[in-house]
Amino acid sequence: MKNVNMEEAADAAAELTANERRYLERAQDDPFEDGGIVRYYKQALKNRVHEAVLAAIEVRMRTDFPKAAKRVFGAKGEQVEAMLERVQDAVLAQFDLAGNGLGSHIKVGGDERRTGKAYLYRYLSYRARGQQYGAQIALIQDDPAQELRVLVRYYRVYADAGNIDEQEWFAAGDIGRAQDAYLALLERLAVPRRPQAA
Numbered sequence: 001m002k003n004v005n006m007e008e009a010a011d012a013a014a015e016l017t018a019n020e021r022r023y024l025e026r027a028q029d030d031p032f033e034d035g036g037i038v039r040y041y042k043q044a045l046k047n048r049v050h051e052a053v054l055a056a057i058e059v060r061m062r063t064d065f066p067k068a069a070k071r072v073f074g075a076k077g078e079q080v081e082a083m084l085e086r087v088q089d090a091v092l093a094q095f096d097l098a099g100n101g102l103g104s105h106i107k108v109g110g111d112e113r114r115t116g117k118a119y120l121y122r123y124l125s126y127r128a129r130g131q132q133y134g135a136q137i138a139l140i141q142d143d144p145a146q147e148l149r150v151l152v153r154y155y156r157v158y159a160d161a162g163n164i165d166e167q168e169w170f171a172a173g174d175i176g177r178a179q180d181a182y183l184a185l186l187e188r189l190a191v192p193r194r195p196q197a198a
Contacts, residue, residue: 062144
């Protein structure tokens, strides 16, 4: 899913036909009902409007009509979880995570979602039992109109959020570089390597 916020869609307006501009204006301003915006999106698809217009309708749907968006586009976390599963496969190919006190599955960032700090937050993390330092790779989207980002962090457990030792942000397209940074943190945490990866 390519996220385009309303300003970016408006910037693309120079490339739009008059009909596509009307689609864009309605996507931004119309007080749609749940089913109405779905019909509007399908009509826009049928009329083959510019990608920026379709993206603007998707953002509006994900922001204001999340149930309709889920029906049309699928659950918001499916693509993110697929990305994290590829990272997890790379991690498991190199490291033995048996000592991970946090569990080696994809997790949902509950506090971030409950407090409204993030629209979407999925992550993998590692901290050996009894250790004070951990590592995390997270895919985060603050709201539907924002780009998906990747956070790789090395942190001290029980420290205030302001005391995170290291964090690095990547664009979602740089997931490979983010994965490499996360693998380097696991190495730094002395996570045991799998025999064939040594």
